[in-house]
Amino acid sequence: MHADAMFQLMLLIFLGILLLCVRPLGTYMADIFDGSPNFSRRVGGRTEALIYRVCGIDSREEMSWKNYALALLLFNVLGALVVYALQRLQYFLPLNPQHFTAVSPDSSFNTAISFITNTNWQAYSGESTMGYLVQMTGLTVQNFLSAATGIAVAIALIRGFARHTVATIGNFWVDLTRSTLYVLLPLSVVLALVLASQGVIQNFDGYKDVTTVEAVTYRNPTSDAHGNPVKDASGAAVTQTATTQTQTLPMGPVASQEAIKELGTNGGGFFNANSAHPYENPTALTNLLEMLAILVIPFALTYTFGKLVGDTRQGWAILAAMLLLFVSLTMVAYYSEQHGNPLLARQGVDQLAGAAQPGGNMEGKEARFGIAASALFAAVTTATSCGAVNSMHDSMTPLGGFVPLFLIQLGELAPGGVGTGLYSVLMFAILGVFIAGLMIGRTPEYIGKKIEALEMKLASIFILTTPFIVLIGTATAVMTIAGKAGVANPGAHGFSEILYAFSSAANNNGSAFGGISSNTPFYNVALGLAMFIARFWPIVSALAIAGSLAAKKRVPVTEGTMPTHGPLFVALLIGSVLLIGVLTYVPALALGPVVEHFMLAAVQ
Amino acid sequence: MFARIVRPAVTLLVVMTALLGIVYPAVITAIAQVAFPRQAAGSLVTRDGKPIGSTLIGQAFSAPKYFWGRPSSTSPQPYNGLASTGSNLGPLNPALMDAVRANSKALRDADPGNAQPIPVDLVTASASGLDPEISVAGARYQAGRIARARGLAPAQIDALIASHELGRTLGFIGEPRVNVLELNLALDQLH
Structure with a gap:
């Protein structure tokens, strides 16, 4: 096949x-x-x-x-x-x-x-x-x-x-x-x-040493008496040839x-x-x-939502919006990765998929997963707040790597993390009915509750906190020596590494363009603060909205009520998510994966 | 305030830490050690009674008579079990091209007569640096070199690859591949 x-x-x-x-x-x-x-x-x-x-x-x-x-x-x-x-x-x-x-x-x-x-x-x-x-x-x-x-x-x-x-x-x-x-x-x-x-x-065993089939010879960096690496006049690490036939296998629960x-x-x-x-x-x-x-839990929570508010169609509508976003972006990741890296094709490397090999861009991917299961995993982990990775996102093609980055930046709500995905998407639902309400000149309602100034302010705070931290954080990092020091790849890709780091931290994802050396005081503190503020500030906003809504009267459904369980609402919800995501991040994305994509296309 | 917020916060954290951090992993360990002792201990392989590796963790091979695995980016040595990592090289990074070129050259130099295009997984670094497997195409590409180094008929090597082929699970997930360590141990058995 x-x-x-x-x-x-x-x-x-x-x-x-x-x-x-x-x-x-x-x-x-x-x-x-x-x-x-x-x-x-x-x-x-x-x-x-x-x-x-x-x-x-x-x-x-x-x-x-x-x-x-x-x-x-x-x-x-x-x-x-x-x-x-x-x-x-x-x-x-x-x-x-x-x-x-x-x-x-x-x-x-x-x-x-x-x-x-x-x-x-x-x-x-x-x-x-x-x-x-x-x-x-x-x-x-x-x-x-x-x-x-x-x-x-x-x-x-x-x-x-x-x-x-x-x-x-x-x-x-x-x-x-x-x-x-x-x-x-x-x-x-x-x-x-x-x-x-x-x-x-x-x-609970200690790590196990095994004697491998073949010995391996390699260059080992030399250390001085204090354990610091020795460098030569040009700053390159001094190495010496070493041989080992021992492999240490890590263990643990x-x-x-x-x-x-x-x-x-x-x-x-x-x-x-x-x-x-x-x-x-x-x-x-x-x-x-x-x-x-x-x-499974993020998707199932949409049904829990529908059931608890007494109208399961409301949950299915949200799930439909999540699925549409998720599937379309997953497709982009897969096709881009399967297409492979044109620079490798020039080296006489066979990237064509066949019955005996996955082909495509296999740099940073495992043989057992190939392209399909790696691209899907990359989308799954960033459409939620998971951030586990089964391939190295840093080595993805420009468009392939754009997908996890953009899924994170959309706010991880397709379907999002356990719980976080649902409350995040509900903020966009509130925004969506508000925009629709403005267009038809009625007070917006959602699930039998009037959406008023307080809810809109809180939802706006919720939605804007994260982009604010991502963009300010990225800008700070690219302007400071400590921020630029961690970058591993040259050019636009290096910028993507920083943008990804702050997007990931502030959306509580945790995946990375992993080449970046982030175990430095600058990144540990900056990203630590980003994670903390971007987690709890929105949570408090969401709880405040919960309190405000619970205190309200239920408004009866009338002919003037906009239904929030049909295709129109699904489109409105997706539109709100994309509107905020695209408007906020397009300039930054243009400097990273977009520029890189055109550079690679030019090589072709 | 204290009774309703502080005391529950402290005590619930202690109770949950005991339940989720100690009882839960201990119970899973106890069951796994009994039900799946080999897997729980790391899927170790022994030869002549000595542990020689794990079927799940790749090893570095460079002799012409063995199948070579995926290039590994662990440091300082490849397939270092203490430092799993990919290369994290971006698609346009010149270092990626240098690495691919070096890996291709090593394969070509060891097998000068082989003019087939090289399967991509043989020249690109795995995500973990410990990938135990290569694609079936990657194994077939190396068959001629191994047959020559061992003085065997190429058909024997092809048959060995075929018998070690791991298909897609349930027919639709994962990729066709072979386990490099298992193949190499089987090669040594041929003599």
Whole structure:
């Protein structure tokens, strides 16, 4: 079968499986969050009650949006402190068989923020930095809790629409506990075990040395007595020839972290190469499952939304808009990557896809995934806030690399991260009905609630915070020596690396054009701040909207009400997303991937 | 304030850390070690009773008598298990062209009579730097060189490749490929 047809078949089956999960999982989550009895709550009810008793939580207590936000912020900041402390103290803690020493203060700060904000930007290299205890009790825990935080905010916002004339939007502790206990944990247990069966490692052993079949000879950089690299007069590293027949295999509890890394749309790899590493993603099947795990909760939450506001068509309309954006951009990535790099064709390299090889642009891709499963993964991980990668985005073709960058910049809402995607897309829905309201001269309404000045101000703050941070951050970096020092590739591509870094951090994605050397005080601090502000400022705005909506009366549907479940609304929603995304980022994108695309086309 | 926000925040974080950071990974480890001991421990391969590598982690090969894997960008040596990474070279970066040219030259120099175009995966660096596999085309390209180096009939090498071919999973996901370490161990068995 032709490679393009094979890709289309894979995409169709993939989306088919996903859509089959939307209704059952969406219904399940709706039952969990509106307190309806179901199987899980009967099984886990005792554990849930025990947690509340131990923690002094009154599960019937309702919170105002301000208390909800306060609880959320405090809980997340405490989480960051724990992750920071674990990294700084890891040398003295157990389960660190490689005896890794303390992570630097700026890197620890960056990683702590990165994991509590569901970004999972990684300036460090996992296999040579983090002991198992940090990976488990710091990073894995925040993979769960940051995802649960996102779901909690989405549920609180849904309540804003579903409730009327009340002052409260739910209980943060209860929403967080239920997200974790009934949604994320059971799915993670199942996925972790399936991944382990396929070869994802799961142990507490020290790293294993093996004697390889052949010895390898290489150039080893020389160090002086203090361990600093020796450089010659021109500044190049001095090397000496070395030979080794030993390969050290990294170990660790990977499967348990891998499962929640995808299900929670976190994306922080146990290893530096992330989901490209064979111990994280060993087969084509694990790759498919990881992609499904990334998308399943965000897509299903649209159904949960529809169900909880009493009109499932509202959820399907949002899902349709998400799917259209997702599929069209995925296509661009695939065709661009499969087309390959014209410069390689000149070298007598065979990039034509056939029955025996994937062809295309294989730089930075794994043989088991080829082009199709790499391009799809790149779109999946950036259409959500995941940021796991199974190929190196930095080595993608200009248009291929444009896709993940642009999906991130659109605000990650096709379908977006767990929870974050839904509340982000609802902000654009509010913007969309507002624009439509202006055109027809009526007060805009959405899901039976009048959208007034306060909601519009808050939604605007929500929508504009991220682009502001991305563009100011990128501009600062390209104007400073410290910012430019990290760039790996020359020309327009180097600019793309910086733009991608700030887009990724401020949208809490975490993937990178990985050539950039970001483990420097400048990037650790700048990106750390970007992640923190761009996570919690919008969350507080969304919760404030939830509070305001919950207090409003429900307006009855009349002939003048614009329906928000049909194709017109879907088009309006996509239009709003593209309007903001394109207007904000076109100048920056023109300097990066667009210019690079024309340069490569000129070579041809 | 303290009772409703601070105390739950602290205690819930402690409880969740114990549950998600210790109990959950420990339970998964316990089950995986019993149900999938080989996979959980890293899919190690032994020869003469000694661990010689993992089927999932590639190794560097440069002798003409072995199949060569994907170029690896790990440092300082290729296929360094402690430093997984891709090259992160952009499509227009001159360094990418230099690397592709060097990789092509090495293949051509080792097999001067082979005029076929080189399959792209043999000259481009993998994403992890530890890719254990190459495309079937990449294996077939090297068959002539290996047959000559080992004094075997090319048909024998082709048959070996065919018997080690991994197809698309369920017929539609992933790519046809072969595992380099397994192929090379099988080659050594031929003698």
